[in-house]
Amino acid sequence: MSQLETLVRALPKAELHLHIEGSLEPDMMFELAKRNGVSLTYASVDEIRAAYDFSNLQDFLDLYYQGMAVLQTEQDFYDLTAAYLARAAEDNVRHVEIFFDPQAHMERGVDFETVLDGVERALKEGEASRGISYRLIMCILRHLPEDDAFALMDVADPHLHRLDGIGLDSSELGHPPSKFERVFARARSKGLKLVAHAGEEGPPSYVWEALDLLQIDRIDHGNAAAKDAALLAEIKARGLTLTMCPLSNQRLCVTPDLNDNPLAGLLRAGVSVTVNSDDPSYFGGYINDNYLAIAEALDMSADEMIGLARNSFLGAFLSDAEKKKYLAEIDYVERLGSHS
């Protein structure tokens, strides 16, 4: 194992951009299909993996919504989340901020409470048994109408104390942040943190809208910011963190060549960049795989790996005391490394 790999594995990390439904591994898809009597169009795990050959975001989303149809009971959502936490623990992930897509389940007749109860039960257990702290972010599907988003906010209203933030995901092109300005205003009035996928496939203007109209606290992806110097300056001035996902960008042909990923350039330009896995079961890697892939492709240093891990806690929706605790752990790993 290289020194850099040893370091990446040892670093405590926060994962800030993870769709829990995107951690559904083919093995579990088969198991749940059997348990729930759902028929899959695939005959084997290998066939599923072979289907994960995407040309763009929509290609992926079509399979992502299809795959999650096996998730039906509270136990399913618990099992899915518990499996992710077990895998994240192997990568020394100490804090997670998880997205979930209730609309994609409710339209199949699964209750909002079933989803939330199962995900939350696993997160609470993960915190107690593995020491992985968490925040939970409910995402709005942007390809659906504004009315549907308001309906989701109504259903979620009695449970808002169990949620930390609101996000915006799904098909970006043709669905700019402005479509959800009023929904985000309502979420803000409820005291929720706000994040949005912006500038993944979409242009810099979508990132501007997320900043100015949605008034987000953090940007998911944000790749397009690298194309607009004024936008970059604004992101820095506001101290906003970008939750970037290099293997996702590669698999969805946002930056098919990892060498072209803007992550290192943005970090070196002083932007608070973080590394995340997005939908690890679909994109061929969990968080350490993402760190190691960009370290190699973008010729990043040990200090930069440490900086990315620090940013993950600094950009998290944690208290200052919690951040301090995690940052001290990174300092410790850094000191160990400097003596070796």
Ligand SMILES: Nc1ncnc2[nH]cnc12
């Ligand atoms: N990378 C991604 N972009 C937009 N929506 C998503 N939903 C799950 N993964 C996503």
Ligand SMILES: [Zn+2]
């Ligand atoms: Zn995402």
